[in-house]
Amino acid sequence: MVRTSSTPRPAARPSQTSAAALSANTRRRRQVLITTIIAVTGAIGAIHSYNERRYDPEPYHTSVLSGEEWVKELRKGHSEHMKNNLGVGRCVFKKLKSELQKEGNLKSRRFVGISEIVATFLYQAVTNLSVRKVAERFQRSLEAISRNFHDVLEALVSDTFRSKYLRHPDPDTVHRVILQNPKFYPFFKDCLGAVDGSxxxxxxxxxxxxxxxxxxxxLSQNILAACDWDMVFSFVMTGWEGFPLCDKLIVPFHNVRYHLCEWEAASIRPVCKEELFNLRHAQLRNVIERIFGVVKRQWKIVWEVLLHNFVLFHDPPETPSQLPEVRELLVPDPHGDVMPTAGISSQETQ
Structure with missing residues (x-):
């Protein structure tokens, strides 16, 4: 057999190697150049677009019905329109503006009047909408809406306004609800109001x-509040864990029927003095539960208890039950609502 040896390939010439490397470098440089041109072109376009928006901005609040015009429409239109949108009637709205200027030192600004400032706050308090949505309604910037809200809030919680519309009851005066009802007088003649948290x-x-x-x-916050039997707040504290037991707090008997719904469902009369006391206590204390329901339905902000008092002072109903928000919350007196004496037996009270 003939043994053949493979012939080695000839080595590449130096000129061919350098030409290939030069071609690869050229392609890389060309790609870098193209990428740089694209990036620079995009940056120039972005800068040009920014300058156009900066020096020639597109109008945003272009609605014909601006906030000022909308408030004028509410003031001149049907009386229910303002109450449905702002929570108060026209007379109360006018009085509120005057009181906030006088007692809360609320002032108008260069392009925003007092009416629009107060309406902005009331609209946000009633609807609980975000600042952005309120800005769409009033055709104002976010900063203007936030400033309107805080200006009115500071006026509401000012010492002069708060002390005028959030007053403690007179300890020497018996409330007419107790004085005119023999079920409560003279047993609860020293009571100043009802207290509860929500x-x-x-x-x-x-x-x-x-x-x-x-x-x-x-996400909620506990509110401790007290009110009288005209459904007027007399005390409010936020963030309180509860009301401590003290000699000035009248509490019901434990392990004895108490709530009005229990009495209504049972349809029986009190059989002992403890049950009678709890029944009377529940009837008087029911007002604080009703007033919480009123405020939560009508307002979405805690400090609107001041507005609640303000409305009752300047536009009071003949009776608290005439408030439309309260009618569904009223609990009728349960059956067997009589006043037995301490010595009456259960058979005699039937």
Whole structure:
């Protein structure tokens, strides 16, 4: 057999190697150049677009019905329009503007009048809409809406306005609801009002939401409040855990039928003095539960208890039950609502 050896390939010439490397470098440079041109072109376009928006901006609030015109329409239109949108009637709205200027030192600004400032606050308090949506309604910037809200809020919580419309009851005067009802007088003649707590929904910052999380998973804050039997608030405190037991607090008997719904469902009369006391206590205390329902239905902000008092002072109904928000919350007196004496037996009270 003949053994053949493979012949080696000839080595590449130096001129061919340098030409290939030069071609690869040229392609890379060309790609870098193209990428740079594209990036520069995009940057120039973005700068040009920004300059156009900056020096020739597109109008945003272009609605014919501006906030000022809308408020004028509410003031001149049907009386229910203003009450449905702002929560108050025209007479109360006019009086509120005057009182906020006088007692709260609320002032108009260069392009925004007092009417629009107050209407902005009331509209947001009634609807609980975001600042952006309220800005769409009033055709104002977000900064203007936020400033309107805080200006009115500061006027509401000012010392002069708050002390005028959030007053403690006179301890030397017996309320007419107790004085004119033999079921309550003279047993509750020293009572000044009803006290209770309730949770109101809040919107704290994202970093501070944990303490406001309630057992239902909502963000809320506990409010301690007291009111009289005209459904007028006399005391409000936010963030309070509860009312401490003291010698000035009248509490019902434990382990004895108490709530009005229990009496109504049972349809029986009190059989002992403890049950009679709890029944009278529940009837008087029911007003604080009703007033919480009124405020939560009509207003979405805690400090609107001042507006609630303001409306009752300047546009009071003949009786609290004439408030439309209260009619569904009224609990009728349960059956067997009589006043037995301490020595009457259960058979005699039937």
């Amino acid at each position: 949770h109101f929904l809040v919107r704290p910052p994202a970093s501070a939401r944990f303490p406001y999380r309630d057992r239902g998973g909502n």
